[in-house]
Amino acid sequence: MEMPVNFDHPYDVLVVGGGNAALCAAIAARRAGARVAxxxxAPRFYRGGNTRHTRNMRCAHDTATETLSGPYTEEEFxxxxxxxxxxxxxxxxxxxxxxxxxxxxxxxxxxGVRFQPSLGGTLSLGRTNSFFLGGGRSMLNALYRTAEKLGVHITYEAEVTDxxxxxxxxxxxxxxxxxxTRRLAARSLVAAAGGFEANIEWxxxxxxxxxxNFLIRGTPYNRGTLLRTLIAKGMKQIGDPTQCHAVAIDARAPKFDGGIITRLDCVVFGIVVNNRCERFYDEGEDIWPKRYAIWGRLVASQPDQIxxxxxxxxxxxLFMPSLFPPVTGGTIEELAAKLQLDPAALxxxxxxxxxAVQPGEFNDKILDGCHTEGLTPPKTNWARQIRTGPFYAYPVRPGITFTYLGVEVDEEARVQLATGGAxxxxxxxxxxxxxxxxGRGYAAGIGMTIGSVFGRLAGEGASHYANR
Structure with missing residues (x-):
């Protein structure tokens, strides 16, 4: 049963945020005996920040399991x-x-979270990442049900402004x-309110x-209000304001909250050109889950961010389709015209x-070595000639998932002060x-790892402090 926060009584642990990290913290604190708010x-329907749109998490493990196809050692991770x-x-x-x-x-x-059997196909994540049964929203709902059963108090449309x-x-x-606007006292605070990716001015x-020209893949509610406040109150800032998890998403996606269905996983199977019909990066540099998050930044550096x-x-x-169908042309020139590109240049x-494509045996499951020669930039894997119509294209823009500028923590997830110490x-x-x-870059599922590991640590630490 859902119980709202009681503003008239102090809590042991106040958790600000409503996604995976916040729920892991709240559950861990409650299981350790704390009274948690x-x-x-966001409104209830939009609760959970970017967790709503996720699909999987990356965790080290020593052997194959019911949901993972093989070991993924700490050192490999x-x-x-x-x-x-x-x-x-x-x-x-x-x-x-x-x-x-x-x-x-x-x-x-x-x-209460459930996982599905390991996935095959072009994502190449069956060994390293566990996929949530029902996706991120199902995972999130399971955590909320557990928190509610444990007696965690929850209030929506509640923004901490100071x-x-x-x-x-x-x-x-x-x-x-x-x-x-009300005041809520607590013996400890867990900040789990996300980044500032929805704050365009920031x-x-x-x-x-x-x-x-950036599109925001997730919630319009992640504006960084608590982060700004913490930094202003003397917490130590870490990171670069231009570093973020940024992928190439369909340019036809909405400004906010398009989610994972607007992401495109087909870069490795073709070429990527800017609006001058110029290639600008190696599309076959590495296995896609280790490189997909560089493409938002690459597109951001192109003319008009397209x-x-x-x-x-x-x-x-060969890839999972996006929400939107590809643009199609019987010839390269017809395709270019539909994209409003110069047909001769394309x-x-x-x-x-x-x-420039060299002979080779194409294999989308491995680094197949099918490459170009004498071409700048090269394509180092999965290079095949583009010659069999119909021809297809997806327009893409930078899709920002979350920002990396934040507060510094120690190995107990305690926030550090700008003046030193915690x-x-x-x-x-x-x-x-x-x-x-x-500090930069991304690999699939690591955001959920960070949220769950540090969320649990933060909840346990805050509870122990409150009840000492």
């Missing part, structure tokens, strides 16, 4: 993280997270609801006016690419502190 800025971040990670913190992720699949299952501090100690939150502080994935008939059914780019009773989990692990 959750304040979620760490190597993957180092590769995608190019070393820009807090290594001790990352190793701790990976080590604790080994128990997370069991713990999450104990909270916090009271006594030195380094959190005292109370100022909470804006549709009807009134994005423009780092990116400039090109941020106007690009086009071009491929032909043999590739049409024909030249395709013919130049085709001439805040007495403030913890953080999820996207609001993801920059500790993700």
């Amino acid at each position: 959750i304040l979620e800025k 760490f190597d993957d993280l180092m590769r995608v971040t190019q070393g820009q990670t807090n290594q001790p913190l990352a190793r701790m997270m990976i080590r604790k992720s080994k128990d997370m699949l069991n713990w999450i299952t104990e909270q 916090i009271e501090m006594d030195g380094s100690r959190f005292v109370a939150a100022q909470v804006k609801t549709p009807d009134v 994005l423009k502080e780092g990116w400039g006016d090109i941020a106007d 690009a086009y994935i071009i491929f032909d008939a043999p590739s049409l059914e 024909r030249t780019t395709v013919e130049t690419f085709n001439a 805040a007495e009773n403030i913890w953080a989990a999820g996207e609001i502190m993801a920059g500790n692990v993700l």
